[in-house]
Each structure stands twice: as structure tokens, then as C-alpha cells.
Amino acid sequence: MIKSLLIANRGEIACRVMRTAQAMGIRCVAVYSEADAKALHVRMADRAVCIGPAASAESYLRGDKIIEAAMETGAEAIHPGYGFLSENADFAQAVIDAGLIWVGPKPESIRAMGLKDAAKKLMADAGVPVTPGYLGEDQSEATLTAEADTIGYPVLIKAVAGGGGKGMRKVEAAGDFADALASVKREATASFGNDVVILEKWIESPRHIEVQLFGDSHGTVVHLFERDCSLQRRHQKVIEEAPAPGMDEETRAEVCAAAVRAGQAVNYEGAGTVEFIADASEGLRADRIYFMEMNTRLQVEHPVTEEITGVDLVEWQLRVASGEPIPVAQEDLAIDGHAIEARLYAEDPATGFLPSTGRLNHFDLGREQWRGRRRRRIETGVEEGDVISPHYDPMIAKLIAHGEDRDAAIEGLARTLSGVEVWPVRTNAAFLLRALTQDDFVEADLDTGFIAEHEEALVPDGAPSDAHWRTAAMIALAGEEPQPLAGFRLNAAPRAAVALSFKGETVTVDLADGGETLPSSGFRDDERVVLFSAGEAHEFMLSHRPGSGGAAAGDGAILAPMPGKVTSVSVAEGDEVKAGQRLLTLEAMKMEHGLTAPFDGTVAELSVEPGQQVAVEALLARVDAG
Structure with missing residues (x-):
């Protein structure tokens, strides 16, 4: 060992x-x-x-x-x-x-699966079903455009060396292909040093199904059943679960057997995941599930597999790397209950999911708990007082719940998300909670377009309700002295009135008038009240203090929301623009972020050029109202 x-x-x-x-x-x-x-x-x-x-x-x-x-x-x-x-x-x-x-797996196995075009050819030879598309060596724009026309729109452009949702674009129509291709190649070059792409037919009603594999140096390859990772935003997984809802035993057996054949084809050792795309327009059927790629590593979502199988995949990795055989046979592995994982990101859904950086002055995700057969698990790399840096991926935790069935797992994860308390860094906890409790998700009516389809409901305007105002006033008046960042919980009776301000709107709340309050927690200091409720953090100022306006100020100034590099500029000074039109693209925290016009008008000032590094809140451009 x-x-x-x-x-x-x-x-x-x-x-x-x-x-x-x-x-x-x-x-x-x-x-x-x-x-x-x-x-x-x-x-x-x-x-x-x-x-x-x-x-x-x-x-x-x-x-x-x-x-x-x-x-x-x-x-x-x-x-x-x-x-x-x-x-x-x-x-x-x-x-x-x-x-x-x-x-990890042998270098030759990584190479075999590292390029999506070669991997698909290898899988087809091994009897694993693959998605129709173009895998050719001719990477000219003319050839790729012609192949896309032949496949038929919509098509998916994928960087052969891509991963983690990067280097992928769905193209709806022929007129959008050239711009999308250039964007994929630019992102692929920056992230992977390889701009070669493949094309795939866009699958309608797609479900993202993946199978956990494990191989050892003694020739054994087993599967640990499947996961469903269909809830995605910009091709990045957001909520994952195991097993896949709606997967019958016959389909499971065929898909998992295909995954094992994939592993055997490359003499696989260690932990790996075979990812499939399923046409779920008529439910999950083995003849409509296609190989996408193989990830030759441990996946972010591996905890849900661990929860339903009782296996510690990292322990298996270390034992197999030490030359030991896989400790159990395939027939000894079974599914126990259901598990769901949500990825907690330091990002603000209200500003287009821009990453949020800074010190975690208040950070409380609760603790791991058991209740009967239900378990809550938290995986994180930060603690209160740590700093979220702009240099790395903004995921700060994974929240996992296990239950005897899917409903119990959903309920357990919803409880965890409801209790997330993070400040002043923003998170997507409330967004995740809304997704998890959407009727369509609860009923397992989902595909990879779920978030885009429900976006309006998942990202509301964030304005506080009357109950928010009253609850914040109770926290403000709970003591004569300012309360430090101590996770204060409501236990005081209403006894006065207080003036609070939220994003420039000031309201005097008189608690003697009665009214609804929220199950929540929060704290106050000498400047503000922060209220945590249903995964959201609302900041109420104790005196009127207008907001800064965010990345697009009220006067039309476009400010950098974080440090980054300008990768492209789409307009010139004097151009007329429409509200929502992209002005430029900023690369930060390993992602491209489009900054758009806040209203119809004219580009009065353009302060940056492609390749330029900018600081947070630097003036990038200004739009004058038309």
C-alpha cells in the first residue's frame, strides 16, 4: 500500500x-x-x-x-x-x-480517450453506440460548414480536447455557424492548446447519462451503475443524481454493459466515467443512448455514486494504484436508495451568474447529518475567513443528500440549500433550491434544456417581499448593540420601527403594525442587516446608500465585474446598439463573460482592446441612450 x-x-x-x-x-x-x-x-x-x-x-x-x-x-x-x-x-x-x-489510468488509456474524434471511432469499433456527426481531419471552415449543413441544424460544435463544458457550442442555424466556430476554437486554444473540433447532431430532449467505471491491473473492469447529470447551464453540470430517474433494469443493463466494453477496449485501470447522451423524447431507451466521451479521472459528481453503493472511490483508486485488485465482484455491487448533488458556486445569478470573489466573512453550510436512512454530506475546500480567488474555478462546495428514494433525497438536499448562509460572497444556493423544487424536476420531467426553459422562474428579480423587510427589521432591532457576524437567529419580540434601505429604496418598517415574517437567520453590524432565507442573502443598509449599479451603471458605463482579460470587442465607438447586444467579452475565472448594452443607444466610449488585462470596476465602455 x-x-x-x-x-x-x-x-x-x-x-x-x-x-x-x-x-x-x-x-x-x-x-x-x-x-x-x-x-x-x-x-x-x-x-x-x-x-x-x-x-x-x-x-x-x-x-x-x-x-x-x-x-x-x-x-x-x-x-x-x-x-x-x-x-x-x-x-x-x-x-x-x-x-x-x-x-489514475495508464497514459495510453488517457491518450486513447483524450481526443473526442479518435475516441468515438474506437468506441464504434468496440460496439458502443455513437452519436451521428463529423470526425474528419479537414478542419477548414468551408468543410466544417458543409458538414454541418449535411448533418442538419441544430448541430453541436465540440473541441476534441474539451471538457468541463468548455469548447462546446450549440448552433441553431447556418447563419450562426461561423461565429460559433470561431468562439469554440478561441476557447479551445486558450484552455487546451488544441483548436480541432468535431460536429455532432444535436439530440432533441437530451438526457446526460453517465456510467461510473473502475478497472484494475488484473484485467477486471466493473461498473458502479449510472448517474443523471442533465441539469446543466452552459454545458456545465449543476445538479447530478444517481441512479437516473426513469431508467428501467433492462436499459440499465445494456448501457452499463456498453460502458464496460468501452473500458475493456482501452485496458482501463482506476476510476473513469463513460458519458452518454440519450434521446429521451420517448423515455430512456437503450437504442437511443449514444456515447459522447470518456473522462479518464474521478468526476466531480462521484459522491452520489458512493452514496448509493457504499463504496469509497478514492480508497479504491489508492488500492488499485498500489496493485491490489478491485475489492468486490460485479455481482456484489447494488443500488441502495437515491442520492442527489448540487454544486454550490461563488457566483451571482442576478448578474448573469458572474463569479463572486472576496473573503468569506460568514460561511455556514450546516453539518453532515443522519436522520434514519437519510444522510446529508458536504464536500468543500473552504472555511469561514477564507478568500475566494478570481484565479480558479468558482465552485466552493458540493452538497449531497441520500435518501431511501428520490423524493427523500430531494427533500434532504432542499433542506440543506435552504440553510446556506454565505456573505458577502454571493452564491447560487437559491437558484439551486428553485431548480430542485420545480414541479418538472420533482416529477423527473427533465433534459439538458431544463434550466434554460425555466430560467425566468429560477432567477427572479430578487426584490425583497414585505416579509423580508419585516424580518430584517426584527434583526436590526434585536439588540441595542450592533451584532457581529455571529449567525444571529430570531428570538426577539417586535418593539419599534426602523428605516432600512435596499438597493436605493428606503422603507420605514413599523413592527407594531403586525405582518408575516420568514423562517430565517441573519446578523447586523453598524452599517447593515444581512438576512439569510431560502438560500439567498439580502443586504439591507441601516441608512440610505445608493447601489453602485453593478457591471452596467445607470449612466451607461460598462464596468468590469471582476479582474480579467478582454478577449474580443464586438463594437466600435459610434455604433448604434440595442439593449442586450454584446459589446465585448471578458475572460475571467476560466470562463468567457459577455458584457452587453444596458439599453438602446450609441457607443460613446470604448476604453479597451482585445488582449488587454483589466481590473475590477475598470471602465470598459459607455453607452449613451438613444
Whole structure:
């Protein structure tokens, strides 16, 4: 068994791997960038090594520095987590060449599945059904345009080296193809250093079904059943569950068998996931489920599989990497209950899901709980007082609930999301709660377009109700002295009136008038009241203080919502624009963010150009009303 392990990652997954490894008696080494010097995974580790500046390209993507840190600290093995170098075959080979143990599949397996065009051809040869599309080597715009016309719109453009929702665009009509292709190639080059794409027929009523695989060095490949990851925003998974609702035993057997064939075709070792796209227009049917790709690593959503099977997949990874066989046979694996996971992001749905950065002055996700057969589980890489950096992915936690059935799991996760308290960093907790409790989701009437279809209901205007105002007033008047960030809970009787301000609107709340209040919690300081309710945080100022206007100020100024790089500018000074028209694109936190005109008018000022780095709240452009 491995005695010492270096985790070549950060955040939640580094902490997750470390918990299991340390419980197995394995000494753990963390690596960190200068921005992560005080991060939770650094504090948890037995030893930690700084490997470079904040930028991933100079730290977490520097395989040579990571291997050097392993050698320096006496680590025997390297676990890559997910993201960063986890699916980099050259890095895996370099680890092996250095005489270290690679906790993952063999480099040749990673290479075989790393490029989507080659992987699809390999899967077709192995008898795994694949989606109709174009896999050719001719990458000219003319050829790709002609192939898209032949396939028929809508089509999906996918970077062959893509992953995590990046390098993918749905194209509705021929007139949109050229711009979408350029955007995919630009994003793919920036993220993966490879702009080759494939085309696929867009599947109507698509469900995203994936199967958890595990292989060992003794020739055994087993599956641990399927997950449904259909709730996505911009191709990024948001809510995942296991098993897939509506999956009958016959279809499950066929899909899981196809996944095992995929693993056997590349002599797979370790944890991996075979992802399928299902045409669910007539329910889940084996003849309408197609191979998309294989992720040769541990997935973000692996906890839901662990919850329904009782298996610790990280422990299996470490045992298999040490040369041990998979500890159970396929017939010994069974599904127990249902599990659902939600990804909690530091982002603000009210501003188009722009990432939210800063210090977590208040951070309370509750604690893991058991109630009968129902369990709540939290995976996070941060604690109160930590800083959410603009340099990395904005996911700050995974919230998981397990129950005896799907309804119980939904209820458990809804309770967790309702109690999320995070400030001043914004999160998507309320958005997740609304998605989880939508009638269509509860009834399992879902596909990958669910969030777009329900967006208006999932992202309301955020204006506080009368009950919000009254509850905030109760918190404001609960004591004579300002309450620090202590998660104050309501327990005081109403006894006065108070003037509060919310985004420029001032209201005097007289608690003697009676009225409804909310089940909630909150705190006050000498400037504000923060109210937590149903996953949302509402800030009420104790004196009138107009809002800043966000990324698009009321005078038409377009301000940078975060530090980043301008990747494209779509207008010029003097251009007439319509409300909502894209003016420029800002790349930050590994995502592209389109900044749009706040109203109809004329571009009066343009302060940036492509490639320019900008600071938060820098003036990018100004639109004068037409």
C-alpha cells in the first residue's frame, strides 16, 4: 500500500482525497500557488510545497514542479484529482518515468480517450453506440460548414480536447455557424492548446447519462451503475443524481454493459466515467443512448455514486494504484436508495451568474447529518475567513443528500440549500433550491434544456417581499448593540420601527403594525442587516446608500465585474446598439463573460482592446441612450 501521497490539485477535491488517504494512514503532501498559501487543503496536509504564482499555468499546470515537489518530500505517489493535469497523458507518463506511482489510468488509456474524434471511432469499433456527426481531419471552415449543413441544424460544435463544458457550442442555424466556430476554437486554444473540433447532431430532449467505471491491473473492469447529470447551464453540470430517474433494469443493463466494453477496449485501470447522451423524447431507451466521451479521472459528481453503493472511490483508486485488485465482484455491487448533488458556486445569478470573489466573512453550510436512512454530506475546500480567488474555478462546495428514494433525497438536499448562509460572497444556493423544487424536476420531467426553459422562474428579480423587510427589521432591532457576524437567529419580540434601505429604496418598517415574517437567520453590524432565507442573502443598509449599479451603471458605463482579460470587442465607438447586444467579452475565472448594452443607444466610449488585462470596476465602455 502507498505510504505517502502528493495531491496535485487544490480546493474541494484536494481535501476530499486527503480525508480518505489520511484515514488510511497515508501521509499527504499538498501543493499550492502563492494565492492558496492559506487554503484549507494546505492546512489539512502533513506537508505543503509552494509551486508558483497564482496563475494556473505557472503553478498547478506545471507538471515538472509538481514532480519535483513529490521527489523533495518523499511522496511515493501522485493523485491528480480532477481538472488541471488529471487527464494529461504526458504528465502521467512523466510521473511514472520519475519512479512514482500514478493514481489514475495508464497514459495510453488517457491518450486513447483524450481526443473526442479518435475516441468515438474506437468506441464504434468496440460496439458502443455513437452519436451521428463529423470526425474528419479537414478542419477548414468551408468543410466544417458543409458538414454541418449535411448533418442538419441544430448541430453541436465540440473541441476534441474539451471538457468541463468548455469548447462546446450549440448552433441553431447556418447563419450562426461561423461565429460559433470561431468562439469554440478561441476557447479551445486558450484552455487546451488544441483548436480541432468535431460536429455532432444535436439530440432533441437530451438526457446526460453517465456510467461510473473502475478497472484494475488484473484485467477486471466493473461498473458502479449510472448517474443523471442533465441539469446543466452552459454545458456545465449543476445538479447530478444517481441512479437516473426513469431508467428501467433492462436499459440499465445494456448501457452499463456498453460502458464496460468501452473500458475493456482501452485496458482501463482506476476510476473513469463513460458519458452518454440519450434521446429521451420517448423515455430512456437503450437504442437511443449514444456515447459522447470518456473522462479518464474521478468526476466531480462521484459522491452520489458512493452514496448509493457504499463504496469509497478514492480508497479504491489508492488500492488499485498500489496493485491490489478491485475489492468486490460485479455481482456484489447494488443500488441502495437515491442520492442527489448540487454544486454550490461563488457566483451571482442576478448578474448573469458572474463569479463572486472576496473573503468569506460568514460561511455556514450546516453539518453532515443522519436522520434514519437519510444522510446529508458536504464536500468543500473552504472555511469561514477564507478568500475566494478570481484565479480558479468558482465552485466552493458540493452538497449531497441520500435518501431511501428520490423524493427523500430531494427533500434532504432542499433542506440543506435552504440553510446556506454565505456573505458577502454571493452564491447560487437559491437558484439551486428553485431548480430542485420545480414541479418538472420533482416529477423527473427533465433534459439538458431544463434550466434554460425555466430560467425566468429560477432567477427572479430578487426584490425583497414585505416579509423580508419585516424580518430584517426584527434583526436590526434585536439588540441595542450592533451584532457581529455571529449567525444571529430570531428570538426577539417586535418593539419599534426602523428605516432600512435596499438597493436605493428606503422603507420605514413599523413592527407594531403586525405582518408575516420568514423562517430565517441573519446578523447586523453598524452599517447593515444581512438576512439569510431560502438560500439567498439580502443586504439591507441601516441608512440610505445608493447601489453602485453593478457591471452596467445607470449612466451607461460598462464596468468590469471582476479582474480579467478582454478577449474580443464586438463594437466600435459610434455604433448604434440595442439593449442586450454584446459589446465585448471578458475572460475571467476560466470562463468567457459577455458584457452587453444596458439599453438602446450609441457607443460613446470604448476604453479597451482585445488582449488587454483589466481590473475590477475598470471602465470598459459607455453607452449613451438613444
